[in-house]
Amino acid sequence: MEELKKGGIFTISDMSNVRINIGEVVEEEEEWEPMGPHPMPRIATLRNWDFKLLNRYKPFYAPVCDMCCLCTYGKCDLTGNKKGACGIRMDAQQARIVLLACLVGCSAHCGHGRHLLHDMINKFGRDVPIDFGPEVDIEAPLTRLVCGIKPKTIGDYDRVFSYIEEQIVQLADALHTGQEGSYMDFESKALHMGMLDSLNKEAADVIQIACYKLPSGFPGDGPDVPFVDVGIGTINTNNAVIIVIGHNVPPAADIGVYLTENGLDDKVELGGICCTAIDTTRVYHKAKIVSALGRQLRVLRAGIADVVVTDEQCIRADVLELCQRVHSPMIATNDKAMHGLVDRTDDDPDKIVDDLVSGRVPGVIILEPDQVGEVAVRTALEMDKKRRSLKFILSDDEFNYYVNDCILCGGCTLACPNGLPIGEANKSAAAGNIKPLADLFDICVGCGRCEQVCKKHIPIVDVMTKAAYPQLKEEKGRMRIGRGPIWDSEIREVGAPLVLGTIPGIIAPIGCGNYPNGTKDAWLIVKEFAERNYIVTLTGCMAIDCALWKDEDGKTIYEAHHGGFGGGGVMNIGSCVSNAHIHGAAIKVASIFAGRPLRGNYEEIADYILSRVGACGVAWGAMSQKAASIATGFNRLGVPAVVGPHGVKYRRAFMSRPDIKEDWKLIDASDGSEVYVEPGPQDLLVACETVEEALPMMAKLCFRPSDTDRGRSVKLTHYIDLNQKYLKTYPPDWHLFVRVASDLPLATRDVLLKKLEDEQDWKIDWKKKKIEAGPIRAYNPSFNPTNLERLIRGRK
Amino acid sequence: MGIEIPFDVANIGGPEAGGVAPPEVIGSYISSASRPLLVVGSELLRDGFFLDIAIGIGKKGIPLAATGHSIKGFVEKGYMENVYYYNLHELTNCLRDPNWKGLDGAGNYDFVIFYGIIYYYASQMLSCLKNFATDPLMRTVSIDRYYHPNARMSFTNIMPRMEEEYKEMLNKLVESIKG
Numbered sequence: 013m014e015e016l017k018k019g020g021i022f023t024i025s026d027m028s029n030v031r032i033n034i035g036e037v038v039e040e041e042e043e044w045e046p047m048g049p050h051p052m053p054r055i056a057t058l059r060n061w062d063f064k065l066l067n068r069y070k071p072f073y074a075p076v077c078d079m080c081c082l083c084t085y086g087k088c089d090l091t092g093n094k095k096g097a098c099g100i101r102m103d104a105q106q107a108r109i110v111l112l113a114c115l116v117g118c119s120a121h122c123g124h125g126r127h128l129l130h131d132m133i134n135k136f137g138r139d140v141p142i143d144f145g146p147e148v149d150i151e152a153p154l155t156r157l158v159c160g161i162k163p164k165t166i167g168d169y170d171r172v173f174s175y176i177e178e179q180i181v182q183l184a185d186a187l188h189t190g191q192e193g194s195y196m197d198f199e200s201k202a203l204h205m206g207m208l209d210s211l212n213k214e215a216a217d218v219i220q221i222a223c224y225k226l227p228s229g230f231p232g233d234g235p236d237v238p239f240v241d242v243g244i245g246t247i248n249t250n251n252a253v254i255i256v257i258g259h260n261v262p263p264a265a266d267i268g269v270y271l272t273e274n275g276l277d278d279k280v281e282l283g284g285i286c287c288t289a290i291d292t293t294r295v296y297h298k299a300k301i302v303s304a305l306g307r308q309l310r311v312l313r314a315g316i317a318d319v320v321v322t323d324e325q326c327i328r329a330d331v332l333e334l335c336q337r338v339h340s341p342m343i344a345t346n347d348k349a350m351h352g353l354v355d356r357t358d359d360d361p362d363k364i365v366d367d368l369v370s371g372r373v374p375g376v377i378i379l380e381p382d383q384v385g386e387v388a389v390r391t392a393l394e395m396d397k398k399r400r401s402l403k404f405i406l407s408d409d410e411f412n413y414y415v416n417d418c419i420l421c422g423g424c425t426l427a428c429p430n431g432l433p434i435g436e437a438n439k440s441a442a443a444g445n446i447k448p449l450a451d452l453f454d455i456c457v458g459c460g461r462c463e464q465v466c467k468k469h470i471p472i473v474d475v476m477t478k479a480a481y482p483q484l485k486e487e488k489g490r491m492r493i494g495r496g497p498i499w500d501s502e503i504r505e506v507g508a509p510l511v512l513g514t515i516p517g518i519i520a521p522i523g524c525g526n527y528p529n530g531t532k533d534a535w536l537i538v539k540e541f542a543e544r545n546y547i548v549t550l551t552g553c554m555a556i557d558c559a560l561w562k563d564e565d566g567k568t569i570y571e572a573h574h575g576g577f578g579g580g581g582v583m584n585i586g587s588c589v590s591n592a593h594i595h596g597a598a599i600k601v602a603s604i605f606a607g608r609p610l611r612g613n614y615e616e617i618a619d620y621i622l623s624r625v626g627a628c629g630v631a632w633g634a635m636s637q638k639a640a641s642i643a644t645g646f647n648r649l650g651v652p653a654v655v656g657p658h659g660v661k662y663r664r665a666f667m668s669r670p671d672i673k674e675d676w677k678l679i680d681a682s683d684g685s686e687v688y689v690e691p692g693p694q695d696l697l698v699a700c701e702t703v704e705e706a707l708p709m710m711a712k713l714c715f716r717p718s719d720t721d722r723g724r725s726v727k728l729t730h731y732i733d734l735n736q737k738y739l740k741t742y743p744p745d746w747h748l749f750v751r752v753a754s755d756l757p758l759a760t761r762d763v764l765l766k767k768l769e770d771e772q773d774w775k776i777d778w779k780k781k782k783i784e785a786g787p788i789r790a791y792n793p794s795f796n797p798t799n800l801e802r803l804i805r806g807r808k
Numbered sequence: 809m810g811i812e813i814p815f816d817v818a819n820i821g822g823p824e825a826g827g828v829a830p831p832e833v834i835g836s837y838i839s840s841a842s843r844p845l846l847v848v849g850s851e852l853l854r855d856g857f858f859l860d861i862a863i864g865i866g867k868k869g870i871p872l873a874a875t876g877h878s879i880k881g882f883v884e885k886g887y888m889e890n891v892y893y894y895n896l897h898e899l900t901n902c903l904r905d906p907n908w909k910g911l912d913g914a915g916n917y918d919f920v921i922f923y924g925i926i927y928y929y930a931s932q933m934l935s936c937l938k939n940f941a942t943d944p945l946m947r948t949v950s951i952d953r954y955y956h957p958n959a960r961m962s963f964t965n966i967m968p969r970m971e972e973e974y975k976e977m978l979n980k981l982v983e984s985i986k987g
Contacts (some may be wrong), residue, residue, distance in 0.1 A: 075936075077821060660928070
């Protein structure tokens with residue numbers, strides 16, 4: 013018989029008309045860990061876990077639209093929680109829309125991951141090993157946890173994506189009219205979608221790390237990855253400039269390869285916007301990060317790009333129009349974002365370059381990543397010569413004309429997502445003070461809606477950019493390149509202090525740049541927590557934005573802090589897909605530090621994380637549907653997240669009620685007893701109005717029932733101190749987190765005991781400095797908290 | 809009442825949009841509440857005048873929930889008589905529950921006044937109350953310089969150049985609330 017292999021065909025002699033096609037060869041799997049109870053969970057498999065979460069963190073809905081217009085029964089008015097013609101109530105409709113958002117976000121990551129896998133298999137073959145070096149043994153914690161698979165090569169991810177894709181279709185099916193009717197079940201499905209999304213992200217990053225040899229667990233990686241330049245001011249416009257935008261790195265990687273192989277590294281600048289920028293710097297260390305998503309419009313309008321290369325996600329829908337405005341040819345490289353251009357894949361590069369440079373076409377599509385580098389670089393070199401004399405920043409006369417032309421009608425303010433006082437800033441500029449206008453540049457989210465409604469046709473974006481140009485030219489930050497996975501050895505070091513609470517928590521700033529008040533808030537969040545010895549792990553646009561600001565010593569936050577997964581560390585984990593490594597770090601704490609079985613054991617690990625790992629995500633500028641699915645994925649794993657005020661437009665939050673005692677009943681797994689506990693974490697998804705409010709909120713969401721008294725005193729110190737620093741008062745609920753006098757910070761113990769006595773009527777034994785009555789529960793150092801009865805080890 | 813476009817022009821929820829009203833009408837409406845609550849946000853801190861208006865309403869016996877970081881202003885002003893810090897999202901989560909005990913333990917409120925809160929955040933919270941705090945009905949108004957369709961009543965949009973007119977409206981409003 014011939015060797016069995018996938019796609020093989022063989023016939024059996026003596027049997028006519030029999031031919032067998034080999035679809036899949038199942039190899040005997042290494043017995044690396046016994047299979048847990050829930051490998052490859054389906055929609056209903058983890059529903060009980062979801063309902064435990066949803067019964068404590070009850071879904072909260074704030075509709076953006078009071079109607080449903082998804083079928084021809086409607087439009088239906090659902091105001092006041094009325095039912096639509098199909099029978100769906102407003103609450104379920106909101107949950108349905110949340111599921112839809114998570115579907116879109118999860119599909120974006122799944123589509124990206126699958127696309128990447130195809131490209132990588134085409135380029136490198138299926139057998140690229142997943143070997144992340146001596147420091148990373150658990151290479152893919154989510155893949156092991158959710159699928160029960162220990163991936164050895166990138167080809168193993170075929171099975172993982174097949175599982176995800178099947179689940180996505182089943183979940184999408186539930187959105188149809190006449191399917192799900194319960195908001196709780198819609199939310200359980202959204203949590204399932206979020207979990208799949210986290211798995212997608214890990215798969216995508218594992219594949220690109222393995223194939224492109226991105227930083228992982230080898231010497232020089234992890235805490236020691238190199239730095240990269242960030243900011244519009246770091247781009248050398250004396251060279252030809254290529255700007256890449258999106259999330260899928262192979263085309264940009266090919267540009268880097270072409271530059272290196274042709275000795276053009278010093279003649280062409282390769283810069284990026286958004287996550288492709290981060291990933292490009294992981295592949296090609298001479299690349300630069302121009303900006304996060306929030307400045308895309310303004311970077312393009314500033315005309316610094318001689319060529320724009322787009323791949324997928326977070327690309328402005330009007331990108332081609334923007335490129336044409338500044339004579340930048342555009343190359344679209346992904347079939348999900350083709351922008352009406354003509355597909356020129358496999359055409360002669362000479363002809364494509366000639367068409368682009370001559371302006372015969374505004375752009376082209378090249379779907380084969382390895383054909384992009386040559387065309388992009390050659391076009392950029394030619395366009396640089398042609399575009400050198402062109403000016404895209406307004407002249408002083410133009411600027412003065414426009415600011416004087418403003419009639420203060422207020423239309424721009426009504427159109428602005430942040431309601432910025434643009435007219436008043438114009439008025440100040442007309443009177444000679446451009447500072448108010450320049451100050452708006454960073455707060456502006458760069459959408460351009462203002463220009464469309466301006467009765468005087470003022471190019472407001474250009475006017476604002478002109479005002480801020482002196483600062484923009486000097487915008488030169490630094491950040492570490494994306495380090496990828498947290499090392500197992502780092503987890504061994506910090507597992508105990510994290511679970512015991514002496515490292516007060518992991519703060520994970522992630523996601524988009526739809527901030528209420530500019531990028532500096534991102535920097536402040538990182539600075540505040542890193543200086544307090546929290547572990548700060550960043551990905552995506554927040555990782556970029558916080559690198560734009562410097563301290564009094566002229567250092568960026570990355571330069572001022574070490575890059576290790578330890579107290580005070582500030583890590584750029586990587587692009588959006590890399591934030592799966594933040595899930596991974598929490599999972600590894602459960603697995604490596606606590607020895608919990610990992611394989612196919614999602615529920616137990618999530619239960620462990622919810623009760624013990626003081627981690628809190630913050631998506632201060634969350635904007636996209638991906639951010640919705642990302643946050644929901646964190647939530648199912650037991651990690652809370654804080655969003656900025658725009659985050660309320662996601663319609664749904666998960667908040668508990670500390671005043672409802674029954675919601676806070678846990679089980680002590682040691683003896684099966686029921687224990688009423690303090691609200692830690694109080695919320696799974698909550699919005700704050702300002703960064704001053706968000707900082708103490710994040711500290712609060714790091715409390716966990718498992719905290720030791722020493723750990724609790726550290727967490728209380730920061731919670732109280734952040735409140736006093738930013739809100740000028742004690743938090744009204746700090747007493748809820750006190751179980752015993754030793755929970756109180758030593759330096760202020762007497763003061764706090766007195767407050768407990770005076771304000772909460774607690775009984776204090778002042779001779780022994782002991783709390784005699786008052787707390788929700790007594791401190792029990794051997795408390796083994798769980799929400800799962802099946803984990804009870806013995807009955808009282 | 810007149811017709812106005814939302815401050816964020818696309819913020820059109822559906823058929824039930826609140827009306828625009830002058831300060832005396834809103835003040836009178838507030839006076840009809842049996843258990844009102846003033847919810848204030850961080851935009852209050854941009855000018856001491858706005859803080860004083862909140863305190864003026866507080867002195868008429870209406871308790872204040874200070875959300876965002878607005879509590880800082882009350883602490884610095886030395887007015888903490890009936891002021892409670894609360895996160896707005898968490899507060900709204902409580903307000904939608906008729907069984908909530910309230911900030912003082914005496915039960916939920918029948919009337920909520922929004923003031924000094926970022927427009928879109930306030931709008932979403934008002935949307936929650938409009939849609940889910942319906943039994944018993946919770947009445948809502950906004951006294952910000954924005955038209956809020958999700959509140960039952962609010963002012964018209966007032967551009968920054970009209971700041972003095974807005975201040976005058978707030979003064980009239982406080983005067984018209986019966987203590």
